[in-house]
Amino acid sequence: MADSSSLVRSSLDSVDNRFSDTTVIDVDVHVTYTEELQHEVAKTMPKPWANYVDPEVTTNASHRRPASGIPKMVGGVKEFEIADASKPEIIHQHLCEGLGIDHPLLNVLDRSDQVWKTDRAIAETRGVNQMLLDRFLDEYDEFLGAASISLRDPARMAEMIDDLGNEDQIVAGMIYSGTEHQMPPGDPKYDIMYEAMAENGIHPLFHTGAFLNSAPWLKKFETAFSWHSLAPAWSVQQAVVSLIAQGTPEKFPELNFIMVEGGLGWIPYLMGRLNREHAQWLPEVSILEKSPEEYIRDQFYFSTQPLEEFNDPNDMKRVLEIIGADSLLFATDYPHYDFDDPSTLDRFLGEFSTEEREKILHGNASEIFDLDV
Secondary structure: OOOHHHHHHHHHHOOOOOOOOOOOEEEEEEEOOOHHHHHHHHOOOOOOHHHHHOOOOOOOHHHOOOOOOOOHHHOOOOOOEOOOOOOHHHHHHHHHHHHOOOEEEEEEOOOOOOOOOHHHHHHHHHHHHHHHHHHHHOOOOOOEEEEEEOOOOHHHHHHHHHHHOOOOOEEEEEEEEOOOOOOOOOOHHHHHHHHHHHHHOOEEEEEEOOOOOOOHHHHHOOOHHHHHHHHHHHHHHHHHHHHHHOOHHHHOOOOOEEEEOOOOOOHHHHHHHHHHHHHHOHHHHOOOOOOHHHHHHHHEEEEOOOOOOOOOHHHHHHHHHHHOHHHEEOOOOEOEOOOOOHHHHHHHHOOOOHHHHHHHHHHHHHHHHOOOO
């Protein structure tokens, strides 16, 4: 099998407009949070927190953003990002012009829930969101934004969401799920934040997170092969379970809960498992008016990336039949090393009818985000 990095570079270097026959919304596109952008964010932050972020000031390595790449302590050797997505024109060239993606949904994997101090987390989150608006969304009308959401201070985050409510291109709020300084996202203390999202038409997007510290047993694995086989799915699974266990979708029926970069193969299992546990522990989940599976089918969406690769392609087809096209959103994970290149996605979409393909490529996202595309 060819190395994934070479496949990605090949895809990005060839301008073939593979999806020119239809509208495409890509729900997982990462802005590279470079030192230049960190410096810009730091300028919006009060001291002393700005000094912890600004690479022109910080000299203490413990305050600096970790070097990109899979952590060496678990045997990683790959480059994390295979393109510099720190400028809007690069993203537009590679995705919009090159692959025929009409609306990339941009996010920034910042550190708001990975640092110790809550005030710093909130200040950096605010600065990152302003940078996303000023440097990226203002440059191209077709760009969409997933604002960074910190779970550190729900009340202040709710105020920030209210401030973002007037920004038409902000359609989602990205929670870097499963990081160290978070409670599970269904915790009732976050209801004030979800209420603000519902009022402003901003839907929560749970991206697989920096899970090594919050799940320290992953560090015990000796290879990246081992921990990275488990960690991405775990990170969003815990979000699904927590949200349903606390009745968040019941409390906020206007919200759609988007799970990104966690894979797909585990979804049928979890729906069935939650149904069984629901029947056995009814007093604990009395807030639920429907079965867990119904909430998942009605209000939860899952990105197509990363796709599992079975020896028999028919196995994946059976998984997809259970999940259904109505629950899937197209994603590439650009510009990361495990980006799903267009040929892979074409094979995946070949399992669906033309109508279902349209739903996955843009129809479901258009409905969720109330887009006129």
